[in-house]
Amino acid sequence: MNGAERCQPLLGVLREPARMADLDLGEWDRLLRQAGSAGLLSRLAVQAEALDARIPAPVRPHLAAARTVAAKQRQAVRWEARRVAKALAGLDCPVLLLKGAAYALADLPPAPGRLFGDIDLLVPKAQLGRAEGALMLAGWHASGKSEYDQRYYRRWMHELPPMIHLRRGTVLDVHHNLLPETSRIPTQAGPVLAGARPLPNMPGLYVPADTELVLHSACHLFHEGEWGHGLRDLVDLDALLRAFASVRFWPQLLSRAAELNLGRPLYYALDCCRRWLSTPVPEEILATCPARPPVWQRPLMRALFDRGLASAHTNCRQPGTGAALFLLFVRGHYLRMPWRLLVPHLLHQALRRDPPQD
Amino acid sequence: MKLGELSARELRDRLADNALVLRTGPFAMRMHSPLPQVADGLRRLYADFPLGDGAFCDFHVRVGPPTGIRRWLKPQINFWYDGHSPFKPLPANHAFALLEWGMNWCVAGHAHHYLMLHAAVLEQNGRALVMPGDPGAGKSTLTAALMLSGWRLLSDEIALIDRDDGLLVGLGRPVSLKNASIDVIQQHFPDAVIGAPAHDTHKGTVAHLRPTPDSVARVAVKARPAWVIFPRWREGAEARLSPHSRAEAFLHTASHAFNYSLLGGLGFDLNAALMDACACHDFEYSRLEDAVRVFAELATS
Numbered sequence: 001m002n003g004a005e006r007c008q009p010l011l012g013v014l015r016e017p018a019r020m021a022d023l024d025l026g027e028w029d030r031l032l033r034q035a036g037s038a039g040l041l042s043r044l045a046v047q048a049e050a051l052d053a054r055i056p057a058p059v060r061p062h063l064a065a066a067r068t069v070a071a072k073q074r075q076a077v078r079w080e081a082r083r084v085a086k087a088l089a090g091l092d093c094p095v096l097l098l099k100g101a102a103y104a105l106a107d108l109p110p111a112p113g114r115l116f117g118d119i120d121l122l123v124p125k126a127q128l129g130r131a132e133g134a135l136m137l138a139g140w141h142a143s144g145k146s147e148y149d150q151r152y153y154r155r156w157m158h159e160l161p162p163m164i165h166l167r168r169g170t171v172l173d174v175h176h177n178l179l180p181e182t183s184r185i186p187t188q189a190g191p192v193l194a195g196a197r198p199l200p201n202m203p204g205l206y207v208p209a210d211t212e213l214v215l216h217s218a219c220h221l222f223h224e225g226e227w228g229h230g231l232r233d234l235v236d237l238d239a240l241l242r243a244f245a246s247v248r249f250w251p252q253l254l255s256r257a258a259e260l261n262l263g264r265p266l267y268y269a270l271d272c273c274r275r276w277l278s279t280p281v282p283e284e285i286l287a288t289c290p291a292r293p294p295v296w297q298r299p300l301m302r303a304l305f306d307r308g309l310a311s312a313h314t315n316c317r318q319p320g321t322g323a324a325l326f327l328l329f330v331r332g333h334y335l336r337m338p339w340r341l342l343v344p345h346l347l348h349q350a351l352r353r354d355p356p357q358d
Numbered sequence: 359m360k361l362g363e364l365s366a367r368e369l370r371d372r373l374a375d376n377a378l379v380l381r382t383g384p385f386a387m388r389m390h391s392p393l394p395q396v397a398d399g400l401r402r403l404y405a406d407f408p409l410g411d412g413a414f415c416d417f418h419v420r421v422g423p424p425t426g427i428r429r430w431l432k433p434q435i436n437f438w439y440d441g442h443s444p445f446k447p448l449p450a451n452h453a454f455a456l457l458e459w460g461m462n463w464c465v466a467g468h469a470h471h472y473l474m475l476h477a478a479v480l481e482q483n484g485r486a487l488v489m490p491g492d493p494g495a496g497k498s499t500l501t502a503a504l505m506l507s508g509w510r511l512l513s514d515e516i517a518l519i520d521r522d523d524g525l526l527v528g529l530g531r532p533v534s535l536k537n538a539s540i541d542v543i544q545q546h547f548p549d550a551v552i553g554a555p556a557h558d559t560h561k562g563t564v565a566h567l568r569p570t571p572d573s574v575a576r577v578a579v580k581a582r583p584a585w586v587i588f589p590r591w592r593e594g595a596e597a598r599l600s601p602h603s604r605a606e607a608f609l610h611t612a613s614h615a616f617n618y619s620l621l622g623g624l625g626f627d628l629n630a631a632l633m634d635a636c637a638c639h640d641f642e643y644s645r646l647e648d649a650v651r652v653f654a655e656l657a658t659s
Binding site: 068071 | 413
């Protein structure tokens with residue numbers, strides 16, 4: 001039994017939300033737990049709204065609660081984005097929203113019922129200092145991190161240390177690239193910034209073009225060392241791909257992937273989406289994706305990713321999950337920086353007295 | 359079937375096998391713990407509570423020793439909500455208190471089908487009393503005394519207001535008594551059943567008081583709000599009700615709620631409807647007997 005089969009009924013209803021009308025109480029018990037743990041309960045709750053009459057009475061309050069949480073978060077992220085736009089109004093460059101905030105503000109298909117942690121921004125590297133200064137004046141500070149962390153982020157990473165608002169506690173991740181400076185796969189932010197489209201009614205704020213939304217989500221998920229939100233991110237990708245799929249879109253996606261050097265994570269994303277969520281990805285697109293992994297590596301990587309994706313809830317886990325999560329964690333770090341930086345960094349993290357906060 | 363109908367052995371076995379489903383008000387909780395003190399606490403305080411059939415549970419909770427080498431050095435316990443542990447481990451003898459806090463956490467963090475205010479709720483003659491109160495104001499002591507004097511307890515920490523009808527929904531769970539109030543209640547009400555105290559918690563010494571059978575039996579009966587009363591214990595004070603501004607009561611309950619802002623406009627409407635339906639008072643007291651008498655007069659007025 002593979003991970004996808006173990007993750008029932010969650011996988012079944014993600015592929016076909018109407019199936020929620022046919023679940024019995026025992027299946028709902030499993031589904032609410034799996035979805036809650038994977039961060040997907042609010043999304044299912046929004047999709048279940050139309051089926052309300054066919055959903056058992058004890059389940060309905062949970063779904064109503066989850067919809068309330070999602071509505072509140074969506075309202076909050078819009079409000080917060082306006083604050084960001086206002087704070088950065090003086091910058092003469094585009095400010096891009098990435099991931100969840102981009103989906104919510106641009107009303108993209110992953111948005112309904114999606115929960116948020118931080119707000120991710122992308123600005124040109126040359127403007128990073130000014131952006132940080134302007135955000136500090138508006139109340140966000142790169143605080144709570146040690147000097148080592150500050151140096152680590154500023155020197156090697158593709159983002160500032162998380163900026164936390166002094167009063168509201170909201171967190172901004174301000175990026176200047178999609179992947180770390182030291183990443184084994186060098187990519188560039190220029191084309192992403194150039195291709196961005198402005199958000200109506202939000203002067204100064206932009207979202208990446210459709211192809212870049214997919215590529216960023218893919219490289220984020222498949223370069224990540226922590227897989228707690230893996231399935232949620234795959235659901236984002238599935239929703240984007242289903243919405244964008246067209247004869248013109250697929251070739252554009254592949255050529256953009258080649259240009260940004262992100263073919264490998266795109267391949268993994270398309271392959272996992274197809275196998276896990278039945279996303280309609282044409283065979284020839286997968287077969288012509290740039291930077292495909294060698295054939296011998298594919299079953300290995302599938303086994304790893306499948307365990308990572310199935311790790312969201314204990315009753316989805318399959319044998320070898322612990323080892324797979326460890327390997328994914330190591331892989332995430334390996335991809336982030338070369339050994340000569342990575343080994344001292346991991347030693348520092350292991351020996352520090354205060355455990356990292358996140 | 360009620361929890362008290364299980365033998366001590368059966369209860370321990372079910373609890374250890376993750377096969378105990380306890381119903382508290384609208385919620386079914388599946389409980390898992392290998393610890394005898396948890397079984398003993400449940401038996402002492404939850405005997406009147408019905409058991410669920412287990413097909414569907416609202417919350418899955420576990421209290422047990424954490425994994426890792428620390429458990430051999432210093433006995434500790436932790437709380438898990440469906441595999442995730444939201445709290446730091448505590449000393450092993452706080453196990454039952456941790457279960458109670460964990461159950462509150464489950465409700466407060468998830469049951470957004472309700473507006474949840476930080477307040478005690480009691481009912482008499484179909485009219486409910488909502489008592490918000492700052493820590494140390496004597497809210498739990500007064501709640502315990504009123505319950506033991508014939509008021510039906512709906513909740514001592516979380517007031518649940520149903521978003522569909524604005525009525526108060528009961529949990530009927532034990533009252534959490536702290537420090538001196540444990541002895542005060544035991545002295546005034548010698549028959550009161552109080553669980554084993556947990557010493558040196560972040561709230562001092564904590565012990566839980568068994569709810570009255572009537573509170574458990576009628577837990578499904580929703581109550582119409584009639585009073586919002588802010589109690590305050592003060593040395594030597596005469597028991598006295600005085601008017602409290604509704605607007606201020608609204609702001610207080612809203613700012614001390616678990617999910618007021620999360621519910622947005624609905625939270626405002628529900629809280630406003632609560633204030634519209636209620637008379638609002640401050641209540642100062644020093645002697646429990648006087649307090650119980652004043653509330654008895656209030657209930658028959």
